[in-house]
Amino acid sequence: MLMLIIIEGTMVMPVYTPALHRNNNMPRNELISRYFAQGYTNKEISQVLMAVHKISISISQIKRILRSLDLKRRKVNLPLPGIIGAIYKIIENSGQCLGYRAVWKRLTTEFGFFIPRKSVMELLRMIDPDGVTRRRKRRLIRRRYTTPGPNFVWHIDGYDKLKPFGFPIHGAIDGFSRRILWLEVGPSNNNPQIIARYFLDTVEQLGGCPQRCRCDLGTENTVIEEIQVLFHALSNYEIVRNCFLYGKSTSNQRIEAWWSILRRQNADWWINFFKDLRQSNLFNDADPLHVECIRYCFMDVLQKELNQVVIQWNQHTMQVKKNNESPGGKPDILFFVPDSCGTRDYIVNCDQNDILYCQQAYGESRPIHGCSEEFISLVNLILPNHDRPSDVNEAADLYGQLIFQLSFYDK
Numbered sequence: 046m047l048m049l050i051i052i053e054g055t056m057v058m059p060v061y062t063p064a065l066h067r068n069n070n071m072p073r074n075e076l077i078s079r080y081f082a083q084g085y086t087n088k089e090i091s092q093v094l095m096a097v098h099k100i101s102i103s104i105s106q107i108k109r110i111l112r113s114l115d116l117k118r119r120k121v122n123l124p125l126p127g128i129i130g131a132i133y134k135i136i137e138n139s140g141q142c143l144g145y146r147a148v149w150k151r152l153t154t155e156f157g158f159f160i161p162r163k164s165v166m167e168l169l170r171m172i173d174p175d176g177v178t179r180r181r182k183r184r185l186i187r188r189r190y191t192t193p194g195p196n197f198v199w200h201i202d203g204y205d206k207l208k209p210f211g212f213p214i215h216g217a218i219d220g221f222s223r224r225i226l227w228l229e230v231g232p233s234n235n236n237p238q239i240i241a242r243y244f245l246d247t248v249e250q251l252g253g254c255p256q257r258c259r260c261d262l263g264t265e266n267t268v269i270e271e272i273q274v275l276f277h278a279l280s281n282y283e284i285v286r287n288c289f290l291y292g293k294s295t296s297n298q299r300i301e302a303w304w305s306i307l308r309r310q311n312a313d314w315w316i317n318f319f320k321d322l323r324q325s326n327l328f329n330d331a332d333p334l335h336v337e338c339i340r341y342c343f344m345d346v347l348q349k350e351l352n353q354v355v356i357q358w359n360q361h362t363m364q365v366k367k368n369n370e371s372p373g374g375k376p377d378i379l380f381f382v383p384d385s386c387g388t389r390d391y392i393v394n395c396d397q398n399d400i401l402y403c404q405q406a407y408g409e410s411r412p413i414h415g416c417s418e419e420f421i422s423l424v425n426l427i428l429p430n431h432d433r434p435s436d437v438n439e440a441a442d443l444y445g446q447l448i449f450q451l452s453f454y455d456k
Contacts, residue, residue, distance in 0.1 A: 048161065050156040054088075058352070059352055060250075061081050061352075061356045061359075062079075062080075062083060063076050063080065063097075064093060064381045070265065071104075073100055073102070074110055074114065076100070077090055077094070077110055077114075078114055080094075082157065083360050084153050084210070084360055084376070085360075087111075088104060088430075089385075090344045091103065091104050091107060092384070093377075093381055093382050096381060096382040096383075097381050097382070101325070112176070117159065118159045124407070128152070128158055128160065129365055131152055131155075131171065132148060132152070133172065135148050135151050135152070135155075136148065136169075136173055138314060138436075138437045139311045139314035139315060139437075140314075142309050142310045142314055143310055145162065145165050145169050145177075146162060146361065147310060147361070148165055148169060149162045149165040150357050150360065150361050152359065153249075154357070156241075156432045161361065191371070192221045192433075193391065194221050194383050194388035194389050194390060194391050195222050195224070195381075195383050195388075195390050196219065196221075196251075196254075196255045196256065196391045196393075197217070197221060197256050197257065197391055198220040198221075198253040198256065198257040198258070198259055198290075199219060199220070199257070199258050199259065200217065200218050200259045200298075200299040200300065201216075201217045201244070201258055201259065201266065201300065202218075202260070202261055203216075203235070203261075204216065204234070204304050204307065204312070205328065206312055207230075207312060207316065207319070207347075207377065208314075209330055210319040210323075210328070210330060211330070211336040211339055212230050212315075212343070212344065212415075213230070213231065213234035213238075213342050214229065214230045214234060214307075215227070215228075215229050215230075215234040216300065216303075216429070217243070217244070218299050218303055219255075219376075219380055220299050220377035221371075221379065221383075222377075223303070223363065223371070223376050224359050224376035224377060225245050225303070225355040225359055225376070227243045228249050228307075228351045228352075228354070228355045229243055229348070229351075229411070230348050231344075231411040231412075231415055232411070232415045232416075237264060237266070237267055237268040237269075238268060239409050239410075240265055240268070241269055241403075241407045241409070242408035242409055242410060242411070244269050244272065244273075245272065245400060245404045245407070245408050246398055246404075249397070249401075252392070252394060252395065253392035253393050253394040253395045254272075254277075254392070254393050254395055255392065255393065256288060256393060257287065257288055257289065258270070258273050258289050258290065259290045259292065260289070260292075260297070261293060262291050262292070268407050271407070273288050274288060274289060275403070276393060276395050276399065279395070279399055280394060280395065306358070307354065311350055311351070315347065319351060321338075322339075324363065327445070327448065334451060337416050337417070338444060338448060338451065339444060340414065340415035341416045341420065341421070341424060341447070342415050342441075342444040343434075343444070344414055345414060345433065345434070346435070346437060358376065359375070359376045359377045359380075360375055362374060362375055363376070372386045374386065424447065427447075428446060431443065431446075446448040
């Protein structure tokens with residue numbers, strides 16, 4: 046099962062893949078096992094071992110190691126009840142937005158079931174026929190987009206569809222590989238210091254910044270601009286003047302296109318869920334206390350789901366489309382192994398001391414659970430020793446308890 050390693054105090058993508066373990070001495074066979082569990086082909090495993098871990102190994106040797114570890118992509122006599130149970134768990138709540146390819150990917154990475162995609166499609170048609178019909182929609186024809194390689198341009202933007210309920214989202218995507226660099230929910234996606242912290246934590250994780258950042262016009266991006274220019278100047282990079290680009294939101298093509306994917310795969314369910322709470326008079330978005338309550342109960346659960354969406358996206362295989370000059374393949378492979386498609390990494394290396402200084406001088410950590418310290422103290426006072434929710438149902442139960450208890454304080 047996929048393991049998520051989250052370092053407390055940082056606001057950056059979980060270290061979900063060994064490629065993000067910088068300076069890690071993980072044994073070779075364990076690396077192969079981890080990449081296998083993430084759905085990589087033998088060729089992709091060989092490429093990423095060489096590009097990221099500097100381990101030279103042939104495809105035939107990888108096959109022998111996989112056999113010795115009893116790791117097979119097509120297993121026989123898989124427990125059908127277990128597979129069906131896993132599918133039901135995946136499509137519960139916001140998973141209703143997922144198509145059969147996304148469900149197949151989660152079966153592989155989260156449950157260790159290696160079955161044909163066609164079988165998953167047939168099972169979904171039986172288990173969730175209404176959902177299959179609902180997801181059959183035509184795709185829009187989009188403009189062509191080209192960029193030379195990974196870390197040449199990062200597209201940065203905020204997502205406001207959940208903002209009316211107290212959950213603004215902020216994200217960034219690499220223009221070449223379409224790898225999601227961060228996707229964070231917090232109390233604000235307009236605070237320049239919090240957004241700068243997202244950027245800086247990602248720069249620290251990758252060891253450098255992009256050649257260019259592409260952002261919308263707005264004061265929330267001013268600190269990122271200053272940091273980007275500073276890193277380029279400190280690196281003696283020749284193109285400091287054009288390292289940060291502003292433009293209209295509709296022109297920020299890469300990230301705007303991905304927001305529609307997020308809407309289909311996750312956000313749409315949450316929008317309807319919070320609307321139901323509001324229509325049932327259980328949530329009043331004009332009441333600051335209600336907003337604090339809903340953030341306290343649901344923000345961590347929502348962030349956990351956003352992490353799942355991103356990890357699944359970064360490890361899925363994108364097909365080469367007609368009249369589209371973007372390469373096909375897994376975003377993680379395109380990002381970490383640019384040689385596989387005949388290009389190079391355009392990252393601008395940054396000194397760790399410079400990154401640390403900027404984190405302390407310009408960055409601001411997101412509030413715990415998205416709430417004020419005073420509100421958290423109040424919750425601990427009226428509900429001492431309560432457990433943090435791990436899923437939507439537990440979060441809804443906690444929210445109901447809080448609203449009920451706090452109603453006595455209003456009287």
